[in-house]
Amino acid sequence: MILEYKFEYxxxxxxxxxxxxxxxxxxxxxxxxTKEKNEINFYVDADEEAMSSFASTIASDLPMSVFLQNTAVSLVQEMPPSNIQADKTKQFNLPFCPKCLQKAESAESSDYYNPFTTCPMCCDTKDIKEFIVSFGDEIKRTDAYKEVFEDLASRIHQGLGVRFKTLSGTFIFEKLENLQEDKNQKDIKLLCTNLANISNVVVAKKAEIVALACIEKPQMDFRINELYKSKNIIQAKRLSVRYPNDLILYLLSKELRALGIDFLSYKNEGSYDINVDFENFDAKESLKIPKLKILEQNRALVLESENYDKKFMQVFESLKEKNKAHFMVLLYENSLLQKRILNFYTSSRDDDNVSYYAKDLEGFLDVLNYRLPKSIQEVFEDIQKEESGERLLKNYKNKYPDSIKTALEFDLSVLKNASIVSFWKIAESILGFKNSILDNASLSLLEKGPRIDYKLFESARIYNKEFNYIKLIQSGMSFRLAGVDERTISLGYIESYAHFISNIADEVNKEMELEGISLSGDIFADERISHYVHKSIGKNFKIFYNKDFVIQTRF
Amino acid sequence: MNILILGIGNILFQDEGIGAHFVHYMDEKYEYISQKNSVTIVDGGTLAQRLIPLIVRYDYLIVVDCIEAYDSEPGDVYFFDFENAPDEINWQGSAHEVEMLQTLNMIRMNGDLPPSRVLGVIPKRIDDDTAFELSEEIIAAADTMEQTVIKHLESLDVSLRERNPQITISAMAQISFKREIVNDSGI
Structure with missing residues (x-):
């Protein structure tokens, strides 16, 4: 009999x-x-008994992946020849897999509690023979790993900081309760030692928890749980969390769990009490920790990673404009070079852009760019030129004189990017918001916000359209005058932006018959925006993202 | 038959938002039951031409909006066939009303306009702060508008069952901007 395992990957x-x-x-x-686009088909030919045993093996040995969307198994008549081969020429350099976990966790195994067990799937650590543990003046070399992990877990429990060399670098770990929060620290990093209790500290969805445990062992940002926040241990709103990605941290976590410790905080530098080192490990081969975002549709977006085919970096570097470079890599990664695709690049760090690609175009067609005003004064002058703008501004000045005063002090030269995020910052200033529109919207409990105007200046052209930002500001001012609160108006800004994207897609589609929409830039990793964008355009268009390449580069 | 009840209006300008508020009110208050037909309610706001792809998907259209008419008073309600509008209707109200007329005409020119009825009401136009308050005249008119729609839908074999009888048009005007439509057939 022949079984076909179908994986959407x-x-x-x-x-x-x-x-x-x-x-x-x-x-x-x-x-x-065989592999065809996102579908990997695995055919196995065996008798019924062997097949049944193999089904159990595959269930226990095949790790979950953040990229795996769907699986199906069916009986087929024929086994087509392979069109893809395993790459046996290089070390996989992956976090631990189910197979090596079985070895390290089985008391009967010769590798019981050995964090350096060798597995053909994962990191090759066979040359590492022992830990070097330094505590005060005492330096001890030992391969009594179980004892070491028990001892270190106990000392962390007592409140000591431990500097650990891991396969991903050296970090200082300590109990979360001991965290000394540095206001200049951009993100607080946590190692979750017990995923069953992750919700005690952060707000995590089931798909996100599963992702943390997947073979990629990513780092992901989570919102702090309000109950934990009220304990005042952590002031930060967002925490970067990961699960152990090597057996060193996994086995340590096992011991910590037994002591009731579900989280450790970690940092790269600082003081510590104990140092745990090992030799014979090339730091260049260190295991990279990707940063991911799991969207509502269980789709993984790569925010930070080096685990992509390096040929895409050449494609990226061949184009000057970042938005086009990302778009081109996305087209390559998704094999879309023969298709008609509209790309939205929305970024917190670069200029935004909407551009169209088709095979027969020699390059890209810019559909929309943004132009920022030079000052808030210019914004107010432009509002006054609009129909009923003068009345609106007068009413607003009367009701919110402080907001007007503060806004006029906002130096727009600090806004470096012609992007929707910059326009939101202008709106936040004029509307006197305490928090950013993105943060406000993410905290809103409503599903729908007021309709904020995202309009383009009238033009018969389908390309090089100009955004009418005045309407964007005006509508926010009107809703504030009507008494709508900051969080709800912010939700309107986010929801209406998704409708704006949908409208542009519809307009371009009328002329160009699009075969898909692609989304790039870090703003599309925002949960609320992603939710509304999928709701607005998901029915009519297929949506593409980068696959292994980051959704936005940091360089 | 797929029936669309489309509310139009700028909710930031008091009575001029009645079309949008009214369809939210009817959506909150009733569920719509019919063996043969489906009823979808949409708050079209001031989207005008962007509503074209939506409108053409339906077999029957009821547009609810403000209108202007000669010799009329705020709160007067008109219900008429779009193709045979009474002579006194002059369509010269606010920008969104003009845009909506243009939109319906554009669809008609393409031959895609389904049979369409307009439920129009004369607003009390005031230059004041932006607010969601409605005039007394419009609040009173909402009763007539409601009965008109019920009667017309019944003639189309659609019966209405009360879901939330407590809701009032004034209360709805305060929240319609953040409310999701329930009666959405998803066509």
Whole structure:
């Protein structure tokens, strides 16, 4: 009999194919693997008994992946020849897999509690023989790993800081309760030692918790849980959380769990009490920790990573404008070079852009760019030129004189990017908001906000359109005058932006018959925006993102 | 038959938002039951031409909006066939009303306009602060508008069952900007 395992896998990496190949090889199964776009089909030929046993093996040995969307199994008549092979020429350099976890956790195994067990799937750590533990003047070399982990967990529990070398670098770990928050620290990093209790500290959805445990072992940002926040241990609104990505941290976490410790905070530098080191490890080969965002549709967006095919970096560097560079990589990654695609690049760090690509175009067509005003005074002058703008401004000045005064002090030269985020900052200033529109919207409990005007200046052209930012500001002012609160207006700004994207897509589609919409830039990793954008355009268009390449580069 | 009840209006200008407020009110107050037909309610706001792709998907249209008419008083309600508008209707109200007329005409020129009825009401136009308050005249008119719609839908084999009888048009005007429509067939 031939079984076909169907995997929808939204990555171009070879991880799944490698695992399938190694699992089948280890079970001595006859198999073939084919790949077509996002679909990996794994065919296995065996008698019923062997097939049943193999089904159990694959269930226990194949790790979950953030890129794996759907799986299905069916009986088929034929086994097509493979069109993709496992890459056996290089070390996979992955976090621990289920197989090495079985070895390290089984008391009968010779590798019981050995964090440096060797597995053909994961990091090659066979040359590492012992820990070097330094505590005060005492330096101890030991391979009694279980004792070391028990001892270190106990000392962390007592409140000591431990500097640990891991396969991803050296970090100082301590109990979350001991965290000394530095106001200049951009993000607070946490290691969750017990995913069952993650919700005690952060607000995490089931798909996000599953993602933390996936083979990629990503780092992800979470909102702090209000109950935990009220304990005043942490002031930050967002926390960057990951799960152990090597056996060193995994085995330590096991001991910490037994002591009731569900989280450790960690940092790269600072004081510590104990140092744990090991030799024979090339730091250049260190395990990279990707930063991800899991969207509502369970789609993983890569925010930070080095785990992409380096040929895409050449594509990226071949284009000057970041938005086009991202768009081009996205087209390559999704094999869309023969299609008609409209890309929205919305960023907190670069100029925004909407551009259209089609094979027969020699380059891209800019559909929309943004132009920022030079001063708030200019904004007010432009509002006065609008129909009923003078009356609106007069009423607003009467009701909110302080907001007008503060806004006029806002030096717009600090806004470096012609982007929607910059316009939101102008709106925040004029509307006297205490928090950013994005933060406000993420905290809103409503599903719908007021309709904020996102309009373009009238033009018969389909390209190089200009955004009429005055309407954007005016409508926010009107809703504030009507008594709508800051958070709800902010939700309106976010929701209406999604409608704006949808309207542009519809307009371009009328002329160009689009085959898809692509979204790039970090703003599309925002939960609320992503939710509304998918709601607005998901029905009519297929939406594409970068696969393994970051949604926005930091360089 | 798929029936669309489309509310139009700028909710930031008191009575000029009655079309939008009224359809939210009817959406909150009733559910719509019919063996043959479906009823979808949409708050079209001031979207005008952007509503074209929506309107053409339906078999029957009821537009609720402010109108202007000669020899009329605020609160007067008109219900008429768009193709045979009474002579006194002059469509010269606010910007959104003009845009809506243009939109319906554009669809008609393309031959895509479904049979369309207009439920129009004369607003009390005041130059004041932005607010969601409605005039007494419009509040009183909402009763007539409600009965008109019920009667017309019944003639189309659609019966209405009360879901939230307590809701009032004034209360709805305060929250319609953040309210999601319930009666949405998703066509």
């Amino acid at each position: 939204l990555s171009n990496n070879n991880t799944l194919v490698n695992f399938l190949t190694n699992i089948a090889d280890a079970s001595d199964m006859k198999f073939e693997i």
